[in-house]
Amino acid sequence: xxxxxxxxxxxxxxxxxxxxxxxxxxxxxxxxxxxxxxxxxxxxxxxxxxxxxxxxxxxxxxxxxxxxxxxxxxxxxxxxxxxxxxxxxxxxxxxxxxxxxxxxxxxxxxxxxxxxxxxxxxxxxxxxxxxxxxxxxxxxxxxxxxxxxxxxxxxxxxxxxxxxxxxxxxxxxxxxxxxxxxxxxxxxxxxxxxxxxxxxxxxxxxxxxxxxxxxxxxxxxxxxxxxxxxxxxxxxxxxxxxxxxxxxxxxxxxxxxxxxxxxxxxxxxxxxxxxxxxxxxxxxxxxxxxxxxxxxxxxxxxxxxxxxxxxxxxxxxxxxxxxxxxxxxxxxxxxxxxxxxxxxxxxxxxxxxxxxxxxxxxxxxxxxxxxxxxxxxxxxxxxxxxxxxxxxxxxxxxxxxxxxx
Amino acid sequence: xxxxxxxxxxxxxxxxxxxxxxxxxxxxxxxxxxxxxxxxxxxxxxxxxxxxxxxxxxxxxxxxxxxxxxxxxxxxxxxxxxxxxxxxxxxxxxxxxxxxxxxxxxxxxxxxxxxxxxxxxxxxxxxxxxxxxxxxxxxxxxxxxxxxxxxxxxxxxxxxxxxxxxxxxxxxxxxxxxxxxxxxxxxxxxxxxxxxxxxxxxxxxxxxxxxxxxxxxxxxxxxxxxxxxxxxxxxxxxxxxxxxxxxxxxxxxxxxxxxxxxxxxxxxxxxxxxxxxxxxxxxxxxxxxx
Numbered sequence: 001x002x003x004x005x006x007x008x009x010x011x012x013x014x015x016x017x018x019x020x021x022x023x024x025x026x027x028x029x030x031x032x033x034x035x036x037x038x039x040x041x042x043x044x045x046x047x048x049x050x051x052x053x054x055x056x057x058x059x060x061x062x063x064x065x066x067x068x069x070x071x072x073x074x075x076x077x078x079x080x081x082x083x084x085x086x087x088x089x090x091x092x093x094x095x096x097x098x099x100x101x102x103x104x105x106x107x108x109x110x111x112x113x114x115x116x117x118x119x120x121x122x123x124x125x126x127x128x129x130x131x132x133x134x135x136x137x138x139x140x141x142x143x144x145x146x147x148x149x150x151x152x153x154x155x156x157x158x159x160x161x162x163x164x165x166x167x168x169x170x171x172x173x174x175x176x177x178x179x180x181x182x183x184x185x186x187x188x189x190x191x192x193x194x195x196x197x198x199x200x201x202x203x204x205x206x207x208x209x210x211x212x213x214x215x216x217x218x219x220x221x222x223x224x225x226x227x228x229x230x231x232x233x234x235x236x237x238x239x240x241x242x243x244x245x246x247x248x249x250x251x252x253x254x255x256x257x258x259x260x261x262x263x264x265x266x267x268x269x270x271x272x273x274x275x276x277x278x279x280x281x282x283x284x285x286x287x288x289x290x291x292x293x294x295x296x297x298x299x300x301x302x303x304x305x306x307x308x309x310x311x312x313x314x315x316x317x318x319x320x321x322x323x324x325x326x327x328x329x330x331x332x333x334x335x336x337x338x339x340x341x342x343x344x345x346x347x348x349x350x351x352x353x354x355x356x357x358x359x360x361x362x363x364x365x366x367x368x369x370x371x372x373x374x375x376x377x378x379x380x381x382x383x384x385x386x387x388x389x390x391x392x393x394x395x396x397x398x399x400x401x402x403x404x405x
Numbered sequence: 406x407x408x409x410x411x412x413x414x415x416x417x418x419x420x421x422x423x424x425x426x427x428x429x430x431x432x433x434x435x436x437x438x439x440x441x442x443x444x445x446x447x448x449x450x451x452x453x454x455x456x457x458x459x460x461x462x463x464x465x466x467x468x469x470x471x472x473x474x475x476x477x478x479x480x481x482x483x484x485x486x487x488x489x490x491x492x493x494x495x496x497x498x499x500x501x502x503x504x505x506x507x508x509x510x511x512x513x514x515x516x517x518x519x520x521x522x523x524x525x526x527x528x529x530x531x532x533x534x535x536x537x538x539x540x541x542x543x544x545x546x547x548x549x550x551x552x553x554x555x556x557x558x559x560x561x562x563x564x565x566x567x568x569x570x571x572x573x574x575x576x577x578x579x580x581x582x583x584x585x586x587x588x589x590x591x592x593x594x595x596x597x598x599x600x601x602x603x604x605x606x607x608x609x610x611x612x613x614x615x616x617x618x619x620x621x622x623x624x625x626x627x628x629x630x631x632x633x634x635x636x637x638x639x640x641x642x643x644x645x646x647x648x649x650x651x652x653x654x655x656x657x658x659x660x661x662x663x664x665x666x667x668x669x670x671x672x673x674x675x676x677x678x679x680x681x682x683x684x685x686x687x688x689x690x691x692x693x694x695x
Contacts, residue, residue, distance in 0.1 A: 273543040293523040
């Protein structure tokens, strides 16, 4: 009797969990509606979902896991755009519905979530992650389907094959690592910095992809970084003081740290503890909320950003979400890309996947909150897109200038 | 070798010591490795962050609340995850599965609560570093080392010199016989979890100060586990020695070999050590349950 009771209880719990949405996709409040019908193939999804008066898109993000703050920020921005589009009549009279899929910061989970999105839910397109490791994981699988991934992984290998041609579905809607690395190096040189140390995460595509463009640009300016001062580390390393020791001892003008926020906080803390007083040049993830997380004076930190907070519209929008969103720049990226998706769907429709891909490939001069976006069909990444360099006055962000890509 | 590297290693080792001791305590009494210890550290550290330090409280209040939270979480774990298994003298596999399940549950709950943001403890010290000649020592490291050592000395005193400690040792030696001698084994096991939880809370705060707060912070428990194996599973003294040794060796290898090779070398050295001395430094060779 006890056994039967235990089995019954387990079954009831299992069913309860399933009823509460225990699938790999976690839906946003607006996305609980099912697609109106079940198309025969993923490529037909767009036309079929349209019959029910809805257009279903996916949002593949790290909602849990180490980079969840980034994923949730993109998701929040994308959802804000979806809500705005629907408040203004939807796309061609149809309601836009966005399902969010949690990659959990894990490449295996990401591939599974991607396959669920395109084969089970049959989304028309996917808002991709800002995390290069995840984008790298799904790029090969994405070749088997006709569902574009509009993402932000700035590592060019996420978009480009070894032969230099682009993966047909993979797109990046922010300047590539090549552009960002060059901008940061050019900025450093312009500001009189001459000697550098580099601390980068060799297991992270994002960090790795920003290394060569930075050193190449420095080399073009006649500056060579001593090999012994280019220090790699891995995800299991936490002793940043020991890693930084040779760089700090060398008394360099600047330390280049293209790393994620959580690691940056620990690295800047370790550098300060070692008595380092030079500059620290960082990538996008030193943008707020790095400053509040670090909690100290970060006046020696310089970083690149997608948004210009001196622009009144951007500043107003940033102020309205900064309490609820960790990475405000990622929020803007999410918002912009959904608006671009709307434009492409309106232009090409959803009946012909090739037409939609072509529309995305040929996005030109789109005036977004993150700048003017023109996609290069040869690379599936933006071309000549400007970015902004910032520093902090204690903990307050200060925009230093706009730099062309 | 730079003295600075040695100081860094000692600082790392002192955190490992806190983790390893909490780990070793539970092993000592119940003879199983409590893999929910890491998630307990994380949950306790976050509890302290939200309850006191985010509201401007200092380090002492943060450590106190983290200790209490850690004790409460560990006590909950003992009741939900291990009590019936212990009383039923169930197979060792159940302890293993239960501790993994509890750890996953705690980590999941923390992730749901904090996943959308970055967290860091506020700066507890006006001067982040102290200069001693050519060497720079982090104020938080000094504090961490001091508090860790004080906590471990108090623990050693309680275990060696008090009635409670004698009872704990008796239960760890033979639970059933201790029960027959009039010792309330369940109560002693609860107490062990409370002490282990307090140590987890303190370790969690120090890890949070050093590495920032994130849901998988507790994964560093693996280092504590390795340290307690090196020290001799179940031995508190061995756990402390093993932890400091691990911290120092890791730091030296990281400095000499760099990332990647240092991890390989660290684990290779540990394997060779265990090959030569499988009972660990302290010498007590205990048959682990799980």
